[in-house]
Amino acid sequence: MIEFRGVSKQYPDGTVAVEGVDIVIEPHTTTVLVGSSGSGKTTLLRMINRMVDPTGGQVLIDGTDVATVDPVRLRRGIGYVMQNSGLLPHRTVVDNVATVPVLTGVSRKQARARALELLDTVGLERSLADKYPSQLSGGQQQRVGVARGLAVDPNILLMDEPFGAVDPIVRSELQQELLRLQGELGKTVVFVTHDIDEAFLLGDQIVIMQQGGRISQAASPAEILAAPADAFVADFVGAERGKRSLHLTEVDGRTVVVDGDGRPAGVLAP
């Protein structure tokens, strides 16, 4: 379990990135931090593995304040997947995936064998193992990034806009893949995105952040749609724009679902 308790981050120049944040993230669930840029969502994510230290409050993992844990050791135990994959360009795919196990002292041979299995897990051909990241497509690189994040079989997987830089078709593929993986592995996933649709698709818990690093609402997708906490949330999730206020209409004897603008969204399953 990850807990944020009254967490704030103020930079020396006075900028407030995060203010008074409380979140509880249950194990084996996916929590999505969503908000526009400047809402502090990435800062919050990076507090979990101490890439950023809060200036107020505490971040706890299973009851232990992360501030008391050596950052290098802490990071080696937490999976991290970032935008543009963040792969090391001078290492082959298999060595990229094996990076953290090798850092923690696993033999190179063993780490590579495990890395090859992880390529299978994320749906990549083993023939890519000896390629360099620059020889891969964006979607493939992102899959390698996910495999690397899983390499030490961490309980926690942090994902910082991992699918932000790939085209919509590949993004949707990767999202489905992540759902499949999460179904199999049951990690505690903390996912950052600015795409509310992605948040609704992936998240068990959605945390909507607003400018100045404050939480507007933290709840399940259904709760947020049913009862947006304020006008900001309603606008952010598209309820105001009619995008999500669907209603039913009869066409040729079938029930069609249309959105607020009258555009068809689907048919009602019998």
Place this chain on the structure above:
Amino acid sequence: MTWLWSNLDEVGELMLVHLALSVPAVILSLVFSIPLGWTAHRYAWSRGVLLSIAALLYAIPSLALFVSLPPLTGFGLRSPMNLVIALTIYGVAVMVRTAADAFDSVSREVRQSATALGYSASGRFWGVELPLAGPVLLSGLRVVIVSTVSLATVGAVIGVPSLGSLFTDGFQRGIQAEIVTGIVATILLALVLDLVAVLLGRLLLPWTRTPSGRRASQERAMETTERVAGAA
């Protein structure tokens, strides 16, 4: 040509002497430039200071440096050590800026990713930053190789033997073939060392050989080489 054939042994020997002067200077230049360049890259306040000092060092006339070093180092006037030290100073002067650029060329994203993976600061330097700075460092090193091999000839004026001795001797005795031999041999030596550096680079930086990797690092290296050449 007849002059060359009858003096082949001497030319060969001078080439080895020249090699023994330039190679240590090139290696030392690289070794000293890396921490200096990294410091200039890492600490903004040091950048201006270090790069200005490097530029000033390069402005010292070579002959003046060669004759002023012996009292400072304690080695005799004709000791090759002085020349190696002087060549290293010039090498560092050329190389520091490139080394700073080389570390700048490592993307922020990759550095952050390495930190997030759990690299310690030193592990990240050796395992990520230094290898990724490699292509730009190599381009700087190639400039240092050529400039060092050519500058080493000046030592002949103060009596440290090198391929430059062929110029001074040929000039004094009026043997044109000897001067030409000296020039050609110096250029050849520079080219051979440059080739060795390129081959070592291919061996040590294998990711730059992939088509897209090569394009990216070539562009970076070319920008830097142009800047270095412009500065020199």
